Amino acid sequence: MNALRLQTLSRTETALLGVAGVLLFFGIWSFLSLSGLVPHQFLPAPYEVAGRFIELLGTPFAGATLQEHLASSALRFAYGFLLGAAIGIPLGLLMGWFRVLDEIVSPIFDGLRFIAPIAWVPFAALWFGTGIGGPILIIFAGAFPPCLINAYRGARFVPRPLIEAAQMLGTGNLRIIVEVLLPASTASIVAGLRVSAGLGWQSLIGAELIVASTGVGFMMVQAQLDASTPTVMSAMIAIGLVGLAIDVALRALEAAVRRRGLA
Amino acid sequence: MSRRSAIGLATIAALALVWYLATMPLEWISPGRFPSPLDVWLALQQVTLTGYANGLLYQHILHSVNLVVLGFLVAAGTGVPLGLLMGWSARAEALINPVFLLIRPIPPLAWIPLAILWLGLGDAAKIMVIWFAAFVPSVINSFTGVRSIEPAVIEAARMLGTPRGRFVREILIPAAGPMIFTGLRLSLQASWTTLVAAELVGAIYGLGKILNVAQTDLYPGMIFVGMACVAIFGWATTRVLAGIETRSLSWIQLAEARP
Numbered sequence: 465m466n467a468l469r470l471q472t473l474s475r476t477e478t479a480l481l482g483v484a485g486v487l488l489f490f491g492i493w494s495f496l497s498l499s500g501l502v503p504h505q506f507l508p509a510p511y512e513v514a515g516r517f518i519e520l521l522g523t524p525f526a527g528a529t530l531q532e533h534l535a536s537s538a539l540r541f542a543y544g545f546l547l548g549a550a551i552g553i554p555l556g557l558l559m560g561w562f563r564v565l566d567e568i569v570s571p572i573f574d575g576l577r578f579i580a581p582i583a584w585v586p587f588a589a590l591w592f593g594t595g596i597g598g599p600i601l602i603i604f605a606g607a608f609p610p611c612l613i614n615a616y617r618g619a620r621f622v623p624r625p626l627i628e629a630a631q632m633l634g635t636g637n638l639r640i641i642v643e644v645l646l647p648a649s650t651a652s653i654v655a656g657l658r659v660s661a662g663l664g665w666q667s668l669i670g671a672e673l674i675v676a677s678t679g680v681g682f683m684m685v686q687a688q689l690d691a692s693t694p695t696v697m698s699a700m701i702a703i704g705l706v707g708l709a710i711d712v713a714l715r716a717l718e719a720a721v722r723r724r725g726l727a
Numbered sequence: 728m729s730r731r732s733a734i735g736l737a738t739i740a741a742l743a744l745v746w747y748l749a750t751m752p753l754e755w756i757s758p759g760r761f762p763s764p765l766d767v768w769l770a771l772q773q774v775t776l777t778g779y780a781n782g783l784l785y786q787h788i789l790h791s792v793n794l795v796v797l798g799f800l801v802a803a804g805t806g807v808p809l810g811l812l813m814g815w816s817a818r819a820e821a822l823i824n825p826v827f828l829l830i831r832p833i834p835p836l837a838w839i840p841l842a843i844l845w846l847g848l849g850d851a852a853k854i855m856v857i858w859f860a861a862f863v864p865s866v867i868n869s870f871t872g873v874r875s876i877e878p879a880v881i882e883a884a885r886m887l888g889t890p891r892g893r894f895v896r897e898i899l900i901p902a903a904g905p906m907i908f909t910g911l912r913l914s915l916q917a918s919w920t921t922l923v924a925a926e927l928v929g930a931i932y933g934l935g936k937i938l939n940v941a942q943t944d945l946y947p948g949m950i951f952v953g954m955a956c957v958a959i960f961g962w963a964t965t966r967v968l969a970g971i972e973t974r975s976l977s978w979i980q981l982a983e984a985r986p
Contacts, residue, residue, distance in 0.1 A: 473817045481821035489826045506845055564734070571735035572742065578958040578965075580920040582836070583935075585927055586942035586950040591760060666834035670924040673839055674939075681837075685928075688840035696840050704832035711832070 508694045516694035517701060525695060526686035528678065530702055537668060537679040538706065540596055544603025545664045552611025552660070553653055557645050559612075560619025561637065573612070581605035581667040585674050594675040599668060606667030607660040614656025618649020654721050658714040665707050680706075762948035770948030779949060780940035782932050784956070790932040791922060792960055794850060798857025799918045803911055805858075806865025810910070811899065813866070814873025827866070835860030835917060836924050848929040853922060860921040861914035868910025872903030908972045915968055919961045934960070 473481070490510050496502045497509040508516075520530040528536075559566040584605045588598040622645055630644050672681020680699050687695035743764075749755040750763035758766060774784040782790075813820040838859045846852035876898070884898050900907075926935020934956050941949035 473821055478817075478821040481818060482825040485822040485824075485826050486829065488822075489829070567731050567734040568738045571738055575739075575958070578962045579954055580916075580923045580957060580961065582920055582924040582927065583938060583954050583957045586938050586953070587761075587947075589942055590945065590947065590950070662834075666836050669834055670836040670839075670920075670927075673836065673924065674927045684837070684840040688844050691844060693841070693844055696844060700833050700837050700841065703834065703837045704830075707834060708832040 505691065506693055508697070513694050513697045513701070517698040520695065520698050526683045528683075530680070530683070530698065533678060533680045533683045533699075534702055534706060537672065537681065540599045540679065541603055541665055541668050541710075543596070544600040544668065545607045545661060547600065548604050548607030548660055548664065549611050549657060552608045552656075553615045556612040556615025556617075556653075557619045557641050557649070560616045560622075560649075561641050561645060566616075573609075577609055579605075581663070582670045582674075585671060588671070589675045594677065598675055599671040599679070602671035603664045603668045607664035610656045610660035610663065611653070614652045614659075615649060618652030619645045621652075622648040650721055651718075654714070654718045658711065658718065661710050661714055662707070665703075665710060669703055758947070759945065760947065762951050766948035767951045770946070770952045774937065774949065774952060780932075780936045784952075787932055787934050787937055788956060788960060791926070791934045792964070794853050794933070795857065795915075795918045795922050795964065798854045798922065799861055799915055801854060802858045802861035802914055802918070803865050806862045806914070807869045807907055807910070810866040810869025810907075811873055811895075811903065814870045814903070815899070820870075831863055835863075835921050839921075839925050839928050842925070843929060848931065853925045853930070856925050857918045857921050860917040864913035864917060865907075865910045868906045868913070869903060872906030872910075873899060875906065876902045904976050908968075908976065911972075912965065912968060915964060916961075919957070919964070923957055 493507070494509050497504060497507045517530070522529065524532075526533070555569070559569055581602055584602055585598075588601040592598045592601055619641075626644055626648060627640065630640050635643070668679075669681045672679040673685055676682040680703055684696055684699040687699065747764055750758065750761060751765065762770070770779075771784075773779055774787075776783075778784075780787070809823070813823055835856065838856050842852040842856045846855060880898060880902065884894055889898070922933070923935045923938070926933040927939050930936040930939070934953055937956075938950060938953040941947075941953060
């Protein structure tokens with residue numbers, strides 16, 4: 465039988481199989497599209513999607529070019545994500561330090577957590593409109609919980625001796641939080657930021673599908689109404705690329721934190 | 728009662744009181760922005776007795792829960808075996824992983840317009856989107872689960888000539904079990920998020936449809952009812968999954984309890 469992990473592949477074998485996999489994927493896609501097995505309107509060939517993608521960079525669709533839609537999405541994302549981090553991380557650390565706060569906030573937080581971020585859309589639209597405020601609330605709803613949870617966990621798992629040493633030296637609460645808990649839980653916080661960026665980006669796309677008049681999600685809905693599959697697919701690729709870029713940036717941050725020995 | 732749950736109950740009671748005071752006697756918050764407890768009660772009555780957004784509350788709930796469970800089962804049924812296979816065979820991993828990495832950055836919700844284009848506003852499109860959403864966590868965690876099995880265990884099984892079927896049933900699945908369930912839990916969450924989003928974009932029934940209609944009607948009481956239902960049934964399905972996990976992984980406690 466095939467052994468697990470005991471079986472190792474050479475580098476070239478891995479690379480060849482990888483290339484074969486990707487070629488197979490695009491091959492099946494092209495075959496389904498070009499042979500007419502799937503109506504062409506529903507599944508354009510890969511090169512047509514690529515062509516449409518490049519076209520969208522120059523010609524506006526639904527009021528703006530692809531990169532303009534992406535820019536307005538990215539701006540909303542930045543606001544919502546930063547807001548989630550700016551409230552979630554300090555609150556998580558405070559909850560990790562003051563037990564009363566933990567006991568008061570936890571039941572509320574646990575109750576709200578089961579509401580999918582996207583279910584906030586109607587209230588978000590009602591309270592903050594569909595321009596920029598509404599979508600920011602949705603991103604916040606996605607990005608806030610991982611920030612809070614990871615800061616809280618990080619703070620709770622700080623080694624006791626560190627805290628005791630600080631207390632023995634008469635360090636005040638605020639300084640313990642900023643100078644002991646925060647550095648000791650940085651690794652956990654950064655890991656939380658990565659999760660929260662992923663959820664925030666995905667929530668934003670959802671929000672833009674439902675309520676927005678700009679942004680890449682809005683563009684997708686317009687393309688869907690126009691039954692323009694290549695445009696929908698181009699937007700999906702763009703969304704994937706931006707999501708990937710955000711993840712790569714936060715991975716770099718994670719690595720930098722580890723190098724500086726904060727972890 | 729522990730101090731923790733006492734404070735928890737007190738918080739929730741205080742919150743309920745503030746909610747009542749702020750919306751009804753004091754009117755700090757306008758009823759057009761956030762519903763009072765009475766508004767929520769009336770909305771609940773309306774949707775359960777006379778119906779709202781094409782149906783009664785229980786029909787919407789049944790519809791949504793049904794789709795979540797179906798989509799989740801399809802995703803778990805395909806994702807877990809694929810993850811196990813990729814963990815099992817280095818060849819399968821080398822072949823599939825690059826394609827997987829190519830598709831993975833596209834967030835599940837971004838598949839909704841394509842699903843509607845392909846399959847319309849009916850149930851099939853929702854199941855397809857849930858499948859894409861819930862598939863990824865199932866694959867990744869099953870894969871990690873297999874990779875974390877002790878090599879010594881595998882070698883011992885090999886040395887004893889364990890047949891393939893028995894190996895999968897008695898070593899692979901139990902040892903990767905906890906990770907598989909972690910993946911399934913994430914899959915279930917993703918299923919709910921995606922279904923609600925898909926129903927908000929376009930649907931005929933479902934909890935997301937209630938939210939959608941309530942949003943256009945500017946009906947805060949009904950929005951509240953819809954959100955509460957999403958939270959309650961999201962929680963309930965998670966509990967069911969946790970129950971299944973404890974039952975099927977009871978061997979872990981047994982093993983730990985032994986001296």
